[in-house]
Amino acid sequence: MDGMAGQKSSLTWAVNIAALLLVVLWTIPTAGLLVSSFRDRDQISTTGWWKSMTSQEQSSFVRTGAAEDQVQDGDLYVLEGDLVGEGQSLSAWGTSARDPGAFAPGESTDVDGATLTVTEDGQYRMESTAPFEMRRGERIFVITESPPSFTTENYSRVLNAQGIGRAFMNTMTVTIPATVIPILIAAFAAYALAWMEFPGRALLTAAVVGLLVVPLQVALIPLLRLHNEIGIGKGYLGIWLAHTGFGLPLAIYLLRNYMVGLPREVIESARVDGATEFQIFRKIILPLSFPALASFAIFQFLWVWNDLLVATVFLGNTRDELVMTGVLRELMGSRGGDWEILATSAFISIAVPLLVFFAMQKYLVRGLLAGSVKGG
């Protein structure tokens, strides 16, 4: 018995560690983006984001003042100045590129007949009995430590300047109607498929399941031409209609599956009591189907918010019309190396879906379970 218990606990440990590893692996990419969006430009381009939590050692060089900066102090000619920036501390310094950390702060050395001293607070003082004559300052190499520092500046910059604020509004404008309208249309259709007897019901249900997997790509060219011919052109109306059409099969399928499972007695007794179908739908079916409606609403919201293809095809591509995925795509092309802008914009665009995801996860999971066609 002892052996079994021991085995069990070591297995539990292994499971915990394996799970932790998996979770960390899946979280790190997003964490990297989030951390990067709070770092300033120089930091992002010089060190990895995973190093941002600890103090950073950097080496660089600073030039002293030149001949014209010298002041006379008694018999001595003196050059003075500051070597480190704000918030940094000096850990070592030197006078040649080969050994930039040769001296500790507070030590002195000779440079071309002058005495150079660097104090701990990063002040240097160069003294000489003869006047300095160099036109360019001497190079002093410094190794500095900067404490971890984060900034929200990227966010204010991106929201104001990169068109992300405008794109955020555009995305909202596309998403909300494109989420609400299909729900209503689908709910009525799903009720008919679930609870009304009529010829062709099985065929229609099968058709909806079939349409579930039609690749969007097939619809693009014909619909673009159709929209142009009937005068809708490119714009919000077109994209709302398109998203409504594309979202309907899933909506009808999810809602039908849910409604079929509602208790038969409730609906039958309402019919016996003389309620019209419209009343049954509004007073019984709709309230009872709330979980399924919520599931679909989340799906559609995430899908429309995250969509790039439909937006590029059905909405114009000028700066004012772009949705967030569109702006992000454009930034990846034009500002590919500016990680502070890219990371921040990307995080703004995924913040809303993440919020919805964490707040409504229960409904999302329920919808997924109901929505995947059950296998034989």
Added chain:
Amino acid sequence: MELFLLAVSTIAIGVLGCVAWFWGSNYVLDSILPPRGPNAGANIRRAGMVRPWLFLGPAILFLGIYLVYPVLNSVWLSLMNASSSRFVGGDNYGWLIGDSKFQESMINNFLWLLVVPALSTLFGLIAAQLTDRIRWGNFGKSLIFMPMAISFVGAGVIWKLIYEYREAGAEQIGLLNAIVQALGGNPQTWLSLQPWNNFFLMIVLVWIQTGFAMVILSAALRGIPEETIEAAVLDGASPWQIFFKIKVPQIMGTIAVVWTTITITVLKVFDIVFVMTNGQWGTQVLANLMYDWMFRGTPDYGRGSAIAIVLMVLVLPIMIWNIRNVRKEMR
């Protein structure tokens, strides 16, 4: 502000319009065929034949215009020339077969189909099994599931940061190259490293889809009757045997569903390739190739449609399989 008003009024018009249609049409039907009076019985029966179509009307209209018509129209357009002005028969398909970019796309799509569903399902299964057995499992599940909410474009940015390249010896800011360099290797420009760059793109989709697989498979695992597992434990089966010989066979149906669902997503993969490599360095896929032909300087609707139809044909077997399953269930 204008936009906001536009959006709000659209919602209002849309919702009111739907309500008006459903309520109004039912009202009209009830006043033409009143369910009372001398003919009540016959009227109810006749109204019952019409009413489903009132409920289904808008949905059928939308599905017809936005999904059925485009499929048929695409078939027709794929037999026409670039501007759809002249019938060219099978020319576009003939061109496809000989086109090197199309061949590359087919091979890549095939690779995606082999790798992504398999890895996503495998990781999903592992994640489901692991997180079901630990106390903080639900929290862990949330985090693995989270990439589902992130757009493909957002995921593109996230992973581009991981694949970022700096010259050998320099401080790496991309995680992958930092690890490679720390282990003594040479940093690479992963996204143009043929043919492996395809796999670096696939990883992004695996990362997104694993959560989906995990959620569904976890529910299936929990649905396995306790008795079968208890019996196996009593017979002295090891945890591995229980998992592979008792649990996995019982959820084969669900695994198939997860696999096919991810397969469909993979066939349509567009955004990831579009934003990360745009099909360069041998990473072209069908959906992106189609986009190319559709939006190139002068769009070629014939060739674009032909590629779309190829996609449609590839999806067809899964469509038929799904329909058969649903019909079996409805009987």
